[in-house]
Amino acid sequence: RFSATPRGPEDAILGITLAYNADQSPHKVNLGVGAYRDDAGLPFVLTPVRIAEKRLAQDEHHMEYLPVIGNRTFCDKAVALAYGQHSGLDMGCVARMQTLSGTGALRMAGELMTRFLSVRNGQAPVVLLPRPSWANHAAIFRDAGCRVGGYRYYDEDTKGLDFEGCLRDLEEAEEGSVVLLHACAHNPTGVDFGESEWGRVSEVVREKGMVALFDMAYQGFTSGDLDVDAEGVRRFVREGHRVILAQSFSKNFGLYGQRVGCLSVVGDSVEEKEAVESQLKIIARPMYSNPPIVGVRLVEEILKDEKLEIMWREEMKGMAERIQGMRKMLREGLEGVGSRLDWGHVEKQNGMFCYSGLTAQQVDRLRREFSVYLTANGRISMAGVTTGNVGYLADAMHRVTK
Numbered sequence: 048r049f050s051a052t053p054r055g056p057e058d059a060i061l062g063i064t065l066a067y068n069a070d071q072s073p074h075k076v077n078l079g080v081g082a083y084r085d086d087a088g089l090p091f092v093l094t095p096v097r098i099a100e101k102r103l104a105q106d107e108h109h110m111e112y113l114p115v116i117g118n119r120t121f122c123d124k125a126v127a128l129a130y131g132q133h134s135g136l137d138m139g140c141v142a143r144m145q146t147l148s149g150t151g152a153l154r155m156a157g158e159l160m161t162r163f164l165s166v167r168n169g170q171a172p173v174v175l176l177p178r179p180s181w182a183n184h185a186a187i188f189r190d191a192g193c194r195v196g197g198y199r200y201y202d203e204d205t206k207g208l209d210f211e212g213c214l215r216d217l218e219e220a221e222e223g224s225v226v227l228l229h230a231c232a233h234n235p236t237g238v239d240f241g242e243s244e245w246g247r248v249s250e251v252v253r254e255k256g257m258v259a260l261f262d263m264a265y266q267g268f269t270s271g272d273l274d275v276d277a278e279g280v281r282r283f284v285r286e287g288h289r290v291i292l293a294q295s296f297s298k299n300f301g302l303y304g305q306r307v308g309c310l311s312v313v314g315d316s317v318e319e320k321e322a323v324e325s326q327l328k329i330i331a332r333p334m335y336s337n338p339p340i341v342g343v344r345l346v347e348e349i350l351k352d353e354k355l356e357i358m359w360r361e362e363m364k365g366m367a368e369r370i371q372g373m374r375k376m377l378r379e380g381l382e383g384v385g386s387r388l389d390w391g392h393v394e395k396q397n398g399m400f401c402y403s404g405l406t407a408q409q410v411d412r413l414r415r416e417f418s419v420y421l422t423a424n425g426r427i428s429m430a431g432v433t434t435g436n437v438g439y440l441a442d443a444m445h446r447v448t449k
């Protein structure tokens with residue numbers, strides 16, 4: 048029956064881990080994964096998560112279904128983390144739903160937009176992605192039935208923001224487009240908007256009657272402070288935008304495989320909030336029926352207990368600082384081995400990733416000659432860099448770029 052089914056390609060990012068696992072070199076380095084590693088290169092489970100886990104185990108909690116909309120207490124805590132306690136936002140107008148992490152939140156947003164965002168000429172809404180963006184974005188919105196477009200974002204020459212290009216593209220966008228904004232720690236470039244850029248983007252989004260869809264997968268990873276990293280979202284809310292927000296707790300709680308996320312949609316009234324939630328339930332029911340129970344309980348437990356929350360915020364900051372430290376060591380290492388190239392961007396960029404500027408050919412040499420694995424676009428997952436491998440990495444990068 049499926050004999051004519053063509054074999055599809057491996058996911059580019061997940062494929063790197065497969066190749067890395069098969070490599071026998073003792074020096075091998077995996078800089079492909081978007082997951083935090085400690086300085087020994089090992090997966091990291093946060094202490095408050097371990098404590099919450101033990102508490103839950105003692106509870107002997109049941110295994111019943113959650114409502115389709117998910118764990119309400121968790122959702123309330125999640126939106127408070129994003130929008131802040133003093134946003135002036137009427138939380139009664141904010142629709143919210145527990146989702147299958149950030150990916151699930153984006154997909155639900157896409158499905159909701161295709162069904163209910165008023166569109167012209169019967170066409171699906173267009174979602175504008177920064178160029179470049181997380182590789183999965185285009186597929187998520189396409190599969191949800193949206194049209195996918197883009198706006199200029201990254202400047203190859205300066206390895207920073209192409210803000211002129213970005214503004215021009217947004218100004219010329221179709222009225223009513225949805226613009227996807229990385230709230231912080233942009234993946235893959237590590238280049239974020241600053242305060243004045245957020246202000247201009249907010250103006251253009253308003254002038255063009257666009258909808259702001261925020262993807263916040265790395266809250267805390269730019270500055271180490273969850274509130275500072277939410278400032279783009281909070282500013283849009285203060286300036287009256289009815290934002291849509293996809294939150295992931297994969298990275299900042301280290302709960303990757305637990306699939307903990309939240310979708311929220313800021314509306315104008317309680318009626319609108321209730322209507323949106325009712326439709327989100329109708330979308331989720333035939334797709335996966337209801338979300339998983341454990342990961343959200345861990346987050347709920349941590350955010351309900353002041354001591355655990357403080358511990359979490361501190362460990363979160365520690366992760367961000369370790370990455371920042373590795374950026375500095377990598378730049379210094381490159382200079383130390385005699386590279387004459389400018390590696391300032393390695394240290395300047397934010398979050399988990401460094402858009403190194405390495406070409407596909409250089410990335411290929413790193414893999415073949417040095418067992419260093421990263422995506423063909425030159426994106427380095429800084430979380431995979433450690434005090435133990437940074438010297439080897441700097442030397443390898445220098446050898447393929449000199």
Ligand code: PMP
Pocket residue numbers: 081147148149150151181229234262264294295296297303308
């Ligand atoms: N958005 C961005 C920009 C990401 O990098 C990721 C994870 N790589 C996600 C969303 C979603 O991750 P998850 O589904 O694990 O929350």
